[in-house]
Amino acid sequence: MPNPLCLNRLQQERKDWRKDHPFGFWAKPQKNPDGSLNLMKWNVGIPGKKDTKWEGAVFPVTLTFPEEYPSRPPACHFPAGFYHPNIYPSGKVCLSLVNEGESWKPAIRVKEIVLGIQELLDDPNPRSPAQEKAYHDFVRNKDLYNKKVKEQVKRYIS
Structure with a gap:
């Protein structure tokens, strides 16, 4: 069972999100088998920024909060195989x-x-690569990188 500080913080974050969140984004806790909310794991939709090669799609991300949250950060995951220099193959x-x-x-x-x-989607950090192929393409073959990003965007068009 998560600690009360963690649950209180996540309940407040959910309330705050519902009142005020960036346009085009969505975030909600997953549901447990009994229908109750699992505040420890959220499904999130992150839109590609306007006027970037990521525009037009909403990308799914899962935030998994540790019991020590907010002292420790959540783990953030795109679907496995997501093509980006700063996203691990997992x-x-x-x-x-x-x-x-x-x-x-x-x-x-x-x-x-x-x-x-x-912000990371359109502004990768080449000093912190997490995926060899996407990093290599980003650094050495921008045309191929941009082509693969466009193909990926098509899979997540909103």
């Missing part, structure tokens, strides 16, 4: 904002996390 997001050893701070909220992931 789908795990490589982003300092949600890395406990780097920029994570307990004050960071779901809203900032999803905006940070959206």
Whole structure:
């Protein structure tokens, strides 16, 4: 059972999200088999930014919160095989904002996390590669990289 601090924070985050969230984004806790909400695991939709090669699609991400949240960051995952230099083949997001050893701070909220992931889509960090093929294409063959991104966007068109 998650600690009360964690559950209270996630309940408040859910309320805050429902009142105020970025346009085009969605986030909701998964449901348990009995129909109750699982505040520890959220399904999120992150739209590609306007005027970028990611525009027109909404990308699914899962946020899995540890029992120690907000002291520890959630794990953030795209579907396995998502093509991006900073997304591991497993789908795990490589982003300092949600890395406990780097920029994570307990004050960071779901809203900032999803905006940070959206920013990462069009602005990969070549100093922190997580996926060899996408990294190689991004650094050495931008035309191929852009073509593969466009193909991926078609799979997630909103």
